[in-house]
Amino acid sequence: MKSTTVSQQSGDNNNSQKVNTSIQILSCRTECKWYLIGVVIRLVWTLIYPQRGYIHPDEFFQGSEVVFDDFFRTNLTRTHEFNPTAPLRSVAILYLLYGLPVSILSWLSSTFHWSTIPFHLKLVFPRAVILCLSLCTDILFSRLIKTLYPKLSSKQHAIILNYYGIAHVTLVFYTRTLSNSFEAFLFLALIYLIDHNVSSLSSFVSSTVNDTKSTTRSDRYLLLSSSFIGFICALGIFNRATFPAFAIVPLIYWFTNILPVINHSFHFQLLLGRTISFIVGTFVATCTLLILFDSYYYNDGFSLMIDWKKSLVVCPFNFIVYNTDASNLDKHGLHPPWLHFIVNATILYGPLHLCVVLWGLSHLANLSQYGQKITGRIAQIFQRRSTPTEQSHQSSSPLLLYLYSVPFVFLSTFPHQEPRFLLPLLFPLTLFIVPLLITHGFHRLVFRLWLAFNISVAILYGHLHQGGVLPALQHVHDFPMLTSGGAPIQENLNKRILVTYHTYMPPGYLVTQMSNSDVVKKFDMSIVDLQGAKREKLDMTIKDIFNRHSTSNTQVFIVLPSTCRTDLIHLKQQKYTFTLSEQFGFHLDLDHAFEEPFHGKHAGTTFQWLQTIWNRYKLDVYQVQRD
Structure with missing residues (x-):
């Protein structure tokens, strides 16, 4: 019973x-409905309906372009960052990120004898890696919310997560193959690991002698997190030499929390020594492997063994040397030091950045107290190191404020500034300001503004900005290979030339037909990027192409914005035929959107006016023939 x-x-x-x-x-x-909606959008915009927007050429040319070129030997464009004499970018990082997906595509093309790898797969596979890292970062961010704010309810934790999940930085930038996106993931991982490391050491100080099992287990986690800290710092520096600007505050936080209790006990000193040795040892070992990989890549392996001192390549050092030369920075554009804080942060974070600025203006006394607190904390380290002190529970707001504001100071010292350089700051910004909004009851109003802001900017950068380039490249990539008689005979057509005019640089691996199958006969693909050249340069380029190549086995395409179609009139008068193959819109060029005046006086109704705008902002693909 x-x-x-x-x-x-x-x-x-x-x-x-x-x-x-x-x-x-x-x-x-x-x-967490808004966060879950954001996850669905990320999945759809990456795997099913890839974003058509083109944020910056570095998205392709500092990542997947290099790896595809190495695997398929297509002689693609190499930017100045990969100059073998003084390379600025570590290829080891690129292979770590994109080596596996590109090798899978190479294996598939060989196994199934593909005539070419589908355009969709070439675009999606590298982005899928960044998407996976983004979703893993979500887990760390969610855990960090609960760690930093244990007194908040689960609903309030979800509010913070919703702000992060629906941000356009998360939806667009954190799914793109930008080195800044990878830098953001490493930054959050470093914050999480250092917080875990400090908590483990603090728990050791407060633990009793009888807790041998829990102490041993925490020691293992401590050493494991220490190894990851050194590993992430090395990856961050070789990914982007600006990573120390973000890592300095977490490292100072670790320093100021550990050293006051350095003389706690002999066992603690031994454990702390092992922790530091694991951090430094893993950092040095990782840096050594990355240097050796880059040195072997940029030099002949045999010459590396003969004269390794001259053949060693340290990309972060070359990056710093290159950017200390003002003439080099002038090529990429010089900006005032206030641009990051006033303009770029507003573009990325809009309402939340404005809230931080307003909070700072209304709490100037608190800011001075934060400064005095950190100064006193550092002074306390060197004055009372021999006294074991237990870390008291303190608010995490000062740390998060430093994590957000200090990188502005370091990054603003560089004359060249772009919004994407601030991508890692989304994490401390959300963790700092959203709990304050919740506490003061402003989060509902701000979230509505945040939602409207991010929806509009996500559509702008995700699909509209240079939005015709990728569809135009896919059109040229899939264009049938026809002879003059109309029969699809591949042997009679062995060359294709693409001329781009007043657009971003076209990624070569996306438009070039690639395959590692021995059965497939390939043809030559050439890309002429005229960037923002004048009409005379376009005329000379077309004439030179038809003078050097036979018209019977060459296809020539011109891709240019609809606003530039008048530049073809002079060529049409010289016995060249331009056949409009396709138009792709909406194509918005923010760099030159307002250079030409908009004439809408002939549009009578609202519908006609909108149709005029739609027809204006398109990208045209012309096939060129000589009469």
């Missing part, structure tokens, strides 16, 4: 636990 009663009770408990678990899952889904 008793056993029956116990079994019934245990069954009831199990059922109640299942009910409670299902209720928690449903409530979590309801509370």
Whole structure:
């Protein structure tokens, strides 16, 4: 009878636990609905309907372009960052990120004898890697919310996560193959690991001698997190030499929290020594491997063994040397030091950055207290190092404020500034300002502004900005290879030339037909990027192409904005035929959107006026023939 009663009770408990678990899952889904919507958007915009917007050429030319070129030997464009004499970018990082997806595509093309790798797969596979890293970063960010704000409710935790999940930086930039996106992921991982490392050391100080099992287990986690800290710091520096601007505050936080208790006990000193040795050792080992990989890549392996001192390549050092030369920075554009804080941060973070600025103006006294607190903390380290002090519970707001504001100071010292350089700051910004908005009851109003801002900017950068380039490249990539008689005979057509005019640089690996199958006969693909050249340069380029190449086995395409179609009139008068193959819109060039006046006086109705705008902002693909 008793056993029956116990079994019934245990069954009831199990059922109640299942009910409670299902209720928690449903409530979590309801509370985190905007974050979950953001996850779905990221998946769809990356894998199913890839974003057409073109943020910056570095998205392709400092990443997947190089790896595709190495795997398929297509002689693609190499920018100045990969100059073998003084390379600025580590190829080891690129292979670490994109080596596996490109090798999978290479294997598929060989196995299934593809005539060419589909355009969609070439675009999606590298982005899928960044998407996976982004989703892994979400887990760390969610855990960090609970660690920094244990007193907030689960609903309030979900509010912070919703702000992050619906941000256009998360939806667009954190799914693109930008080195700044990878830098952001490493930055959050470093914050999380250092916080975990400090907590483990603090728990050791407060633990009793009898807790041997828990102490041993925490020691293992401590050394493991220490190894990852050194590994992430090395990857961050070789990915972008600006990573120390973001890493300095977490490292100072670790320094100011550990050294006051350095003389706690002999066992603690031994553990702290092992922690530091694991951090430094892993950092040095990782840097050594990255240097050797880059040195072997940029030099002949045999020459590296003969004269390794001259053949060693340290890309972060070359990057710093290059950017200290004002003439080099002048090529990329010089900007005032206030641009990051006033303009670029507003473009990326809009309402939240404005809230931080308003909060700072209204709490100038608090800011001075934060400065005095950190100064006193550092002074305390060197004055009372021999006294074991237990870390008191303090607000995380000062740390998060430093994590957000200090990188502005370092990055603003560089004359060349772009919004994407500030991508890692989304994490400390959200963690700092959103809890304050929740506390003061402003988050509902701000979230509406945040939602409207990010939807519009996500559409702008995700699909409109230079939005015709990728579809135009896909059109040229998939264009049938026809002879003059109209028959699709591949042997009679062995060259294709693409001329781009007043657009961003076209990624060569996307428009070039690639395959590692021995059965497939390939043809030559050439790209002429005229950038923002004048009409005379376009005329000379077309004439030179038809003078050097036979018209019977060459296809020539011109890709240019609809606003520049008048530049073809002079060529049409010289016995060249331009056949409009396709138009792609909406193509918005923010760099030159307002250079030519808009004439809408002939548009009578609102519909005609909108149609005029639609026809204006398109990208045209012409096939060129000589009469």
